[in-house]
Amino acid sequence: MSLINAAAPYRRDDRQTFRVPVVMPLVEVDVDDHGYLTVTLDREPYSADRSLTRTDLKRVVDDIAADLDKPVRVEVREADQSSFTDIVTPGRPQVQVVAPARKATSSVGEVAGDGFLPNEEIAVAVVVAHQVANTDGTARLRLPPALLEAHPGLVVLMGKKSGTVMVSGGAA
Template sequence: MSRRETRAQQESRSPVTLPLVVVTVERGGTLAVTVDGAPFAPEAFAPAWRRSDFGRIMDRITDQRRTPVRVEVHESDGTSFTDIITPSPSRRTRPEPEPAKTETAFDAPAAPQLVEVTAEGFIPGEDIGVAIIVTHTDASHTGRARALLEAAQFDASPTGEVVLIGRLSGNYEIVRRS
């Protein structure tokens, strides 16, 4: 191939685009983070992102995408900077899959026994916390919350109670195992 063909081929390719991470530093030192315009929030019940979380946030984002990201940081005083952050070398390689294990009927784990927990009085569609907080569920269009727990999860409560908490309504229901 000639050099001209190679250049023409290169010009016909789409430009490389990197995921865009925008970090906005609020006055109190908390961070608002978006990835390609979508919010990237801390896990449920975790405190808001802080400046000290910056490295951990970037590790999580680059680990998820396994690619460099373009980062724009907007400070509360109006200054900003841009950088490219790449995944750390140890995080770039995917772990080798474990060899497949052949299971017999005797080796297969027993199916977990599930317990249904329900309560009423929630705002339709609101997020419902299930305490011992092991999962979340949404209220149905009628405001009813339903969660499926493994019996072992329910048994982890010494009182035999689970609390469903509505984050918007403030409603909570204590459900006792029957």
């Protein structure tokens, strides 16, 4: 209840981008004399594909927060018995910068583009289909002419691995 307007409810979190849980997952990191890390998540061992060192700490903690998609409490205990506590929030998705889009060729009912990796899966936006590039890196798909007429110049082909972007029609 607001003190200004008794009828309007008070909402502190109107502008928050994410909600912090009441109980956050706990990441505990023990650093030994040689700089190797032992990491646990909520008192369970956190598996890693290899030995972790002090240089891996930021990446590992960021990965845990991103995987859980919520803030985590991190407690780091050094070999000399000193400790450090922090809250790590999941990072915002990174925007990947790609080269400017190139023009794709199109004819009635067909859109084609090249420059893709061999056998690469191609996303078609506004995602109406997925196509796999052939062995020479060319993607070709047939679309209903009515769809192409309704959206002229708006068919985009994007290689999921290569990041190659092709735009058909006049608008790019």
